[in-house]
Amino acid sequence: SQTIHQWPATLVQPVGSPLSLECTVEGTSNPNLYWYRQAAGRGLQLLFYSVGIGQISSEVPQNLSASRPQDRQFILSSKKLLLSDSGFYLCAWSGTGYEQYFGPGTRLTVT
């Protein structure tokens, strides 16, 4: 069966510090991968998605970036965090079934 992992689960970072969130998927190959952000009490905002290694589509302009160095690994990064980057970050994958399966999420607080 497929599983998706995200770490860390929670993170508190000062403004201006770098960020690296990691997502890995097990039990499937060549998945589509997604990064979402959810501000407190708000809906889901798609940040990036990837249909293959090195292929990244960005949905919104921001100080975040994403990379996919391996087939089942998706990394979200920032060189300098802003207060507005605080939120709940969710990674998801999809295969041929179209539905997306989500990881447990990372709760980021920028202070």
Added chain:
Amino acid sequence: AQKVTQAQTEISVVEKEDVTLDCVYETRDTTYYLFWYKQPPSGELVFLIRRNSFDEQNEISGRYSWNFQKSTSSFNFTITASQVVDSAVYFCALSPHFSGNTPLVFGKGTRLSVIA
């Protein structure tokens, strides 16, 4: 353009009441998928159901049922005899077409509170 509207921002019901969560979608595609997800307080989104645009049969799974009507572009979700564990944010989503590589379009969610 594709769009999913969940007009109900928050709903509060007493345990054992039935509750319906509304979802209206917009798409120019003739073929598409619709989805419902549940986000409990823990935060992880849980996939509940997928329905393709060719299948308008209603579906029932335990206390959950879904009503898909293409004529009104709606895909409503009913919970029968609600329980406290049903308290969560529920998201409706649309896959614009059958490519499989296009991200889902999510509604803004409906927060359901079931009070004991």
